[in-house]
Amino acid sequence: MNLNKKVALFVLRGRPGLGHVIPGLALAKAAYDQGLEVHIASYSNGYEFLSGRGPIDIEYKLHQLDVRKEYLDWPGLCPYDHGVRNILPLIESINADLCFFGGEYLMGPLTKGTSCKAVGLFNPEILIDTPKNKGPSTYLVSLLGESDYLLPLDKLPEKKTLISNSNISSKIVSHGFYTLPSCGAQTEDNIVVIANGGGVEFPSNTASYSSEEVDAAQWISETYDYTHKAIESALNCFDKRSHVKVFSCLGEELNNSLQKISGIDRLVVDSISLEYYRYLSEAKLVVSRAGVGFLSDVKNIAGGKVVWALSGHDEQFLIASEFAESTENAYFCSFIEDLDLCITSASKLDPEETELKPNLGFENAENSIRKILECM
DSSP: OOHHHHHHHHOOOOOOSTTTTTHHHHHHHHHHHTTTEEEEEOOOOHHHHSSOOOOOOOOOOEEEEOOOOTTTTSSSIIIIIIIIIIHHHHHTTOOSSEEEESOOOOOOGGGSSSOOOOEEOGGGGOOOOOOHHTHHHHHHHHHTTTSSSSEEOOOOOOOBSSSOHHHHHHHOOOOOOOOOOOOOOOOOEEEEEEEEESSSSSOOOOTTTSSSSOOHHHHHHHHHHHHHHHHHHHHHHHHTTEEEEEOOOOOOOHHHHTTTOOOOOTEEEEEETHHHHHHGGGSSEEEEOOOOHHHHHHHTOEEEEEEEEEEEEEHHHHHHHHHHSSSTEEEEEEEGGGGHHHHHHHHTTOOGSOOOOHHHHHHHHHHHHHHHHHOO
C-alpha cells in the first residue's frame, strides 16, 4: 500500500447481473485516474467479470467475497456475516479512506466507528412508487441515509416518488449515469454488438425485481430467445463483410448453441467480459437487454441501439421505455415479435453521419469522485 495515496475500496454487487459492477467500475477508474489506490471486492458474476482483464487502463487489487447461498437473493450482503466479518476487516487491513457500496443497500452504517467514509451507490428506481417498492424501500432508504455520501446511478425520479427524505437529499453529492470509456480497437468493416446481461446466476426469487410472480427459468428462456432472434436479424440486415460479436450470460451450453447459427467468420459468441468495451465505440448497431449498466454504456454510441426487457421486470421495462424516448437512434422492443423490425430500422442508420457525443458517463464519474474528495 502506498501511504501517500488515499485508498478507495469498491464493494460491487455481482449478482444476479452487473448493474452495479459496471457503473462502479467507471467510478473506480475515475478514482484511479485522480491518484487513488483502488481495491475492488465482488462476488459471483462480478468477480468472474472483473477477473478477465480488458482494455480499461486501470490498476486495482481484486478481492473475492464468498456469499452464503441464503443471502444471494437479498438486496445486499448480510450486514453481519459479510459486512462485520468480511468487509470491515478488509477496510481496516487496506486502511481505506473511502468505501463505495454498489448495490449493497444494507451496508450504510458499516463504517461507523472507523475513519473510512461510506459512499452508497443506488439505483433511483427504488424511490418510485410501485407495489414492489412500498415495503422494502422504506427500510433500504433509511439505511442509505447512514452513508456519508450518496451517488444515485442516474437522476432522481421527478414523479411518483415513494419517499422524500431530507437526510438522503443532503448527502447526494452527484449522480450518474456512469460508464467506462470505450476503446475502439476493432478493425472489422461492420460490427454488431449483442449483449444479454451480466451473469448466468439468475435469481431464484424474483420479488426484488418484479411485482409479478415470475419463474427465473422463464427469464433464462426469454434471454436465449431474444439473443437468438437478434443474431439472426443482425446477420440478415448487414452484408457478409459484417461481424456479429455476442457477449452472452447464458453459459457454455447455450452459448455453443447460439454459435451454430453462423460460422465463426461472421459470428463470435463469448461470455460477458471487459472486451465488450473494445467494440462499442465503432459498433454500427448495439442490441442489449435493458440492464441499467448496459443502457448507460450505450448512451453515447453513434450507431443504432435496440433494447429489450425481461417479462415482469419492472425496472428494466421502465428504464428501457425512458431510454428509447430520451436517446437518439434508440428503439425499445417490448415484444419479441417486433425485434426484427426494430433491428431493421436501427441498422439503416449510418454512424459515420452521426456526431459522436462526448462520453458523459465517464465525465460524470470523474466529477463525482472529484466532488467527494473536495468534501473530504
